Amino acid sequence: xxxxxxxxxxxxxxxxxxxxxxxxxxxxxxxxxxxxxxxxxxxxxxxxxxxxxxxxxxxxxxxxxxxxxxxxxxxxxxxxxxxxxxxxxxxxxxxxxxxxxxxxxxxxxxxxxxxxxxxxxxxxxxxxxxxxxxxxxxxxxxxxxxxxxxxxxxxxxxxxxxxxxxxxxxxxxxxxxxxxxxxxxxxxxxxxxxxxxxxxxxxxxxxxxxxxxxxxxxxxxxxxxxxxxxxxxxxxxxxxxxxxxxxxxxxxx
Numbered sequence: 001x002x003x004x005x006x007x008x009x010x011x012x013x014x015x016x017x018x019x020x021x022x023x024x025x026x027x028x029x030x031x032x033x034x035x036x037x038x039x040x041x042x043x044x045x046x047x048x049x050x051x052x053x054x055x056x057x058x059x060x061x062x063x064x065x066x067x068x069x070x071x072x073x074x075x076x077x078x079x080x081x082x083x084x085x086x087x088x089x090x091x092x093x094x095x096x097x098x099x100x101x102x103x104x105x106x107x108x109x110x111x112x113x114x115x116x117x118x119x120x121x122x123x124x125x126x127x128x129x130x131x132x133x134x135x136x137x138x139x140x141x142x143x144x145x146x147x148x149x150x151x152x153x154x155x156x157x158x159x160x161x162x163x164x165x166x167x168x169x170x171x172x173x174x175x176x177x178x179x180x181x182x183x184x185x186x187x188x189x190x191x192x193x194x195x196x197x198x199x200x201x202x203x204x205x206x207x208x209x210x211x212x213x214x215x216x217x218x219x220x221x222x223x224x225x226x227x228x229x230x231x232x233x234x235x236x237x238x239x240x241x242x243x244x245x246x247x248x249x250x251x252x253x
Contacts, residue, residue: 004251006215010242013214013234017043018068018203020167020228021052028055035059041234044224045097049073050090057094068097068134071122074168076101076138080118084125091131098126099203101136101166107146112153120157132160134203134224138169139188140181147188148195155197161224162196164188165206183207189220211236212253219251 019041021034031052038046039059045066048056056067069090072078078086087098100122106114123133135154139147154162170179183206192202204217205226211233214225227233241247 004219005248006219006251007246007248008215008218008237008242009244009246010234010237011042011244013211013237013242014041015044016214016218016223016225017041017230017233018045018047018205018224018226019043019230020047020205020226022047022049022070022073022167023228031055032059037231038065039063041230043230047099047226050086050093053090053093053095061094066096067094068099069095070166071098071100072103073099073101073136074138074166076103076136077105080121083118084121087122087126087133088129091126091129095131097132097134097160098122099134099136099163101138102150104138104141107137107142107150112149115150116153116157119153119159123157123159134161134163135159136163136166136205138166139164139185140169140171140183140206144191147191151192151195151200155195155200158197158199161201161203162192163203163205163226164192165226167206167226167228169206181206184217186216186220189217189222193221209233211240212251215249215251216253 019038021031045068047068050069053069071087072083126133137150164184170181184204201223203224204222208225208227209229
């Protein structure tokens with residue numbers, strides 16, 4: 001089998017990345033440093049908690065780096081009207097993108113009317129204000145049939161993106177009681193791609209830490225990557241000869 005290759009540039013990789021500043025322990029100083037990193041590398045967006053949106057606006061205004069705020073994060077359990085209010089407030093404070101977590105319990109329980117109405121309400125609210133919605137599925141909790149149905153709902157509603165994971169969807173293992181998660185996996189990304197309408201894009205997030213994981217996602221048609229390891233991914237790209245001009249690189253993995 002011949003090696004898999006792709007042709008990329010460093011700016012192209014950077015513009016796939018939503019730099020994640022979402023860990024609950026992050027201080028204001030760490031968030032500000034992360035915003036400076038996002039600006040330095042000209043990533044697609046800085047992904048922040050709602051209270052950080054004004055700080056992000058001050059740091060990123062006019063830089064070309066978008067502000068993405070998370071809503072109902074990380075468990076998606078807020079009432080719909082709270083999610084709508086939180087989303088509107090984030091956009092009015094400066095967010096151009098909203099990453100919203102679905103109500104996972106409603107998905108697992110098959111209450112598709114509730115799930116559909118919630119996604120539609122939030123999408124309508126943010127698009128009226130000129131922002132876009134990314135819907136986080138939290139695939140670790142779901143079966144394939146749930147992922148497929150969510151893809152179909154999001155396609156009908158015409159959200160901008162669907163997203164694999166929050167990065168915090170830990171599942172308790174039956175063998176030892178420890179919590180772990182898989183995040184964005186190749187089978188789930190393929191499943192999502194196969195069941196989405198042509199106007200809905202995919203954001204892969206959760207355990208995306210290396211250049212090859214980014215390249216594999218690109219190969220599957222993923223448009224955005226959620227990552228906190230932005231600096232190391234871009235350093236690895238430079239080390240492998242990726243720069244401003246297009247270069248062919250081998251995909252390992």
